[in-house]
Amino acid sequence: MKPTIETERLLIRAWRDTDVSDALVIYGDEQVTRWLTPAMSWVPNVLAMRNMLHGWAAKDVAPAGHWAVELRATGRVIGGVALLRLEPWQDLEVGWQLARTAWGHGYASEAGEALARWSMHNADVEELFALVSPKNKRAAATAERIGMEPIGETDQYHHQRLNLYRLRHDDLAYRDDESSAV
Template sequence: MTILLETKRLIIRSWIPERDAEQAFLIYNDPEVTHFLGKASRATNVESQRQRLIENIKQSHRRNNGTGSWAIVEKETTTIVGTILLLQLPDKDGLPTQDYEVGWHLRRASWGKGYATEAGRVMLNYGFSVLNLPVIYAVVKLENYASIRITQRLGMKPIGSTNKYYGIQLLLFQLDASEKNRGEQEEQGAGEQRSGVQRLVSEY
């Protein structure tokens, strides 16, 4: 097991397919969790989920650039509560672009606890401080209000609507390396960001 990052409540570590497949399946077999991820994200059984974890690890090794997806583990219970990722955004044909996204998927029982924000913040710091990325994006479906609120808490700026990635219309948010401390100052400028998001939502 490789621990990548830690927070007060969470451990961000590599997936262990043999051990984690069952917990991952419980997360990704929940239609509420995969509602904004699409049907392709749902595993049909524990074994198919294990194979997905194995393939994700292989892809990370092939990329060999420090990016990937990791398990979010609750320290108190050692339960896997979700996934945090930092990956190259794909274009409409699924080919990697030069833009990087931070993303999160959490099990339903762990919603509303601030885990996505907590994991997202250390992942942004990792992307800026370790991988030396100049900018990190988040892409969110228009009606995914929970993830929009997380981007606000992380200090990410709403840029507008785009169909550049994944071949669908998405809201785009960004955080520059020079502004990485904004994510630690959640309330500073929050009103301006919320109004910007409200304008985006009302326009599309």
């Protein structure tokens, strides 16, 4: 069973069958999914979205998985976050996707950091990566707000050149020490 992770504004939880319409707003939007290809394509309709959510639930193996991001104040699903295995290695990638109406409010970094912290503190994950298209300035800024360090370019994942960001367990401890000293 997937854990539920709470932040000040968000509830990060397992996807439900009742989330299909909200998920389609996110993953049926080509402005969102253009950054996810080739790992994931635009979802064309409710049936395809339902099948995708069911497929995620069937294939997720902890700590990897897909979660819905819900606004605590309204109960509305505004996005998704994921921990994904990067093949052929067993590296873990953290990813985030938000409905366009939720862009610009800091929800992606809040959800991404919460998932990173959960994975490192509760699932013994030592490091996470984010793969970002060189043209995706928003995702790069989000990775850095989460505390991820840019470590260069790579073409070893998804057969395309991507910027690689990394967050290590010790980086979280360092960030925690810095914020408590302020």
